[in-house]
Amino acid sequence: MSEHYEDDKSRAAKASFYHAYFSLKNILIGSYIVLSILVISIFAVVTSKVTEQIITEKENRAVINSLRNIDDRITLKLDNYGTVMNSLAYSESTQTLLKQASELSNQRQLELVNEVYYRMNEVNVTNTEINAIQLMDLSGKKYTLNNGNYYMEGLMDNYFESPLYDQVRSLNGGLFIDYSGAYSRDTNNLTLYRTINELRGTRPIGVIAMSIKKQALGSILFQDSDLPLTSLIDISGITVIDAQKELQGTESAISFNSFTDIASSFQTPLYGDNYFITYLKNKHYDYTLVNRAPIGSIYQDVAFIKKVNFYLILFNLLVVVIIAVFLSRTLVKPINELIGLMNRVRQGNLNIKMTNPPLNEIGILANNFNEMVTTLRNSVPLRKEQLIGKLLLGRTADSGLLQQAKELGLPAFDSAHGVAVVEINDRSNIDASGVSIDDVEILLQSELAAIHSSALLHILDARRVIMIVHGEDEDIVPYLHKMLNEQKNIPVTIGVGRFYASAEHIHESYLEALDALNYKHLFDRNGMIYINDIQAYVYSYEQLDVLEDGIVHAVKYMKEEELLSMIDKLFITFKEQFVSKEAMNRTIVNTYLKIFKLMSDRGIDLFGSEQSNIQVPSINNIHLHAGAHELKREFAAFLQSATRLIEERREKRMNETIAGAIEIIQSRYADNDLSAGNIAKELHISENYFSKLFKHETGVNFSQYVTTVRMEAAEKLLRQTGNKIGEIALQVGYNDANYFSLCFKGAFGVSPGKYREKQGN
Structure with missing residues (x-):
């Protein structure tokens, strides 16, 4: 009985133990x-x-x-x-x-x-x-x-x-x-x-x-x-x-x-x-x-x-929550703020920075971000200059070029744009007044801002400023030209290229504007030159050579009226055929050299004390002339002076006898029987003496002089009439047309027919 009691007591104790430790509360708490x-x-x-x-x-x-x-x-x-x-x-x-x-x-x-x-x-x-x-x-x-x-x-x-x-x-x-x-x-x-x-x-x-x-x-x-x-x-x-x-x-x-x-x-x-x-x-x-x-x-x-x-x-979980809140405040919030600032930078806002960055690794990122924004803001002018330089050099294939232009506040270049190049003239005067190319850029920038123009400026060198102009603002170019020349008294010439519809053609417009300035010697000083006004001729150097020879011929034979006409014709040819400055200078220099040789052959020393009143041009300074008008004035003045010198020398050396002989030749060159003997008889002197005197006074023998007079008359008839070659030969004293053609070619280097073709008759 007692044994059963002990067993029951033991089982009750165990049940109490299991109940204590495996109660719902403990299970919940333990769980x-x-x-x-x-x-x-x-x-x-x-x-x-x-x-x-x-x-x-x-x-x-x-x-x-x-x-x-x-x-x-x-x-x-x-x-x-x-x-x-x-x-x-x-x-x-x-x-x-x-x-x-x-x-x-x-x-x-x-x-x-x-x-x-x-x-x-x-x-x-x-x-x-x-x-x-x-x-x-x-x-x-x-x-x-x-x-x-x-x-x-x-x-x-x-x-x-x-x-x-x-x-x-x-x-x-x-x-x-x-x-x-x-x-x-x-x-x-x-x-x-x-x-x-x-x-x-x-x-x-x-x-x-x-x-x-x-x-x-x-x-x-x-x-x-x-x-x-x-x-x-x-x-x-x-x-x-x-x-x-x-x-x-x-x-x-x-x-x-x-x-x-x-x-x-x-x-x-x-x-x-x-x-x-x-x-x-x-x-x-x-x-x-x-x-x-x-x-x-x-x-x-x-x-x-x-x-x-x-x-x-x-x-406990409270600490976890506290730590989570702490991490949220110290990590997530600054990161979100930094990401937000980065998004604003992507949109082009460079006037921002992260204030009060935390003293941790995120703070390092924030400081780097602030430095980056400052660097970007300071580099905007340089980046603008680089982008404009890429456009002018034709590097429009670079990826993101138009996006870069947008970010830098430049035009989108998705419509018509053209280039004008402003070139300062008379640098000596400009320097004396204290105006530099930077001053010109500031003036242009101020004026563009005043009229709310989006045109871009870029200094090319010490004399030229480039303008990239929107097609709708094309009229501001002549306005700025007038402002600089008349209001500010800064002499400039502006070359203007064509306007194109896309950014990749800005380079072509830039080259056209520079090319237009190459022809400023043919236009009014301090003017505007549009590339559309320039016609590309393949001019003939042979034609220029003919005009050179015509001028020398007029000087040689003292025909001042014909000389002025030939000078006008030469400079008209320069302008009509848009002859380059190099070719124009070459023609002028060649003519000067031929005149110098002619004067030397006549025994005239242009550099002697006798001719101190004659202004002899400096060939080395030909290229310094700003335009054709100034060059033409000096060119004509010297040639007229040379003509008068030759005429004075001729008058000094020609005596009355030879003057009479020349008058006979000039009036009767059409007579095919004209000879030294006939004229000597009329002048009552021997033929031998007459020939020597004529040679001494004129520098050429009688037959050469007669041929020259006849060739001049023939050349004039070829230019001014439509007579046949045979008729002209008879009119100047030649019965044989073939012999006339041979003499003409010896004098002018070409046959009469080809000479007429060159003159356009």
Whole structure:
């Protein structure tokens, strides 16, 4: 009985124990505790993983942003070098040197090289960064421009025989950069190459190379202290610039095949440790920026978070909520604010910044963001100038060009635009009054703002300003021309190109405007020249030669009325056929030389004391005349003076007997029986004495003089009448038309029929 009682008591105790520990309350509490621990554990694990991803992404973005800052500075620096090379390649001196070097004297070549060297220093960005610049024409002749004490002898050695020739040529004026020194055989320097094309075409006429110190880009690359292990790797996988100097010029230990995107990251074993690799590719200049950081340093924050999460299991859900709220305030809110600011920057708002950034990694991103916005805001004027330069040079194929114009507040260029070039005349007067090309630009900018015009301005050189004008504002060009010339008393000529409907034709309009200015010598001084008013004639040099000979003939035979007529005809021909200034000057110089020879043959010393009242023109200064009117005035004055000198000399040397003989010849040249003997009888002197006296006084024998008179009469009949050649021969004293034609060709170089054709009769 007692045994049964003990068993019952034992069973009751066990039941009480099970009831105490497995009651619903305890189960709920235990379940709650277990669930809380489970939730917190899962939260801790998930938080650790998410935190790892966030920190990794954060580190990646921070490094990418820093690399982008570096890339922007390097790209800007290389663009500046490209601008230097572009300015040199399209300077008039370089074009002349490479196209006409074989025709130039050594002195002129030296002057052009010095002029290009001066231009290099004038446009150079930083003198200490550029070692040397070399030009080479297609024949392999080199012109070296040393910057300071630097010099590189082998910059272009074996250029034509190396693969470098094809690579540079294929870019058609674009930059090719030898980062690793494979071609220049110098690992301490970068070398930039590009072809030089003709100013208005794509035909290559030479090549230009520029040697740059690698430390110039290295200083940009490593000025960021938070990127100590950054490298620049070229397209062939060679480390060009590296924080560890011993790696420079060697093949990169990072697989180049991994660089698949423009910007990305990956992990890889390197130098016996795991590294986090972040890279940014620059396709424009074919290089990649690579930053490497040990995985341990990247995940230090992750390990700390994991440790904190381990202790979080000991806390209740309230702590979890507090931590969540804390994380929300310290991480999510600043990130959202930063993302919002970035979106506003994308929309073109550069007048913003993140205030009161947190004192953590997000604060670093915020500071970098603020610096980036400041850099962008400061670079807007430069970017505008670069974009306008691309439009003028025809580089409209660049991706995003119109979008860049929109972001910079420039017109969309999706409608008609044209180019006008404003050129200042009389620089000596302008300089004396203190007006520079910058002053002219300010005047134009102020006037355009006052009339709310969207026209763009770009200074080309010390004398010219370029205007890109919308088609609807075409009328402002003559308005601005009048404002400068009349209101501001600044003498300018404006060349205007055609208006085109798309941006890719702005380059053509620019070239047309420059071409129009080439004809300003034919138009009114300080005028406007539209390319539509210029007609491209293929003028005949033979026709100009005939006019030259006509002028010399009129001077020779003292026919002042005919001389003035021929001068008018010559300058009318210049204008009607739009003869270039070079061809016009050549014609004037040739005429002067023929007149000088004629005067010398007549024994007249133009430079002697007797002729001190005669203004002898300077051939060297012909090109200095601003226009055809001024040149014509000086030209006519000298020729009239030369005519009067010849006439005075003739009157001094001609005695009455010969004067009488000449009068007989002039009145009876049509008589085929006219002879020295007949005239000698009429003058009552012997034929032998008459011939000698005639030769002495006139400088030619009797028969030559008669032939000359007859040829002059024949030439006049050919120009003024439609008589047949045989009739004209009889009218001037020749019974044989064939003999007449032979004499005429001997005098004028062409037959009578061809001479009449040239005169248009």
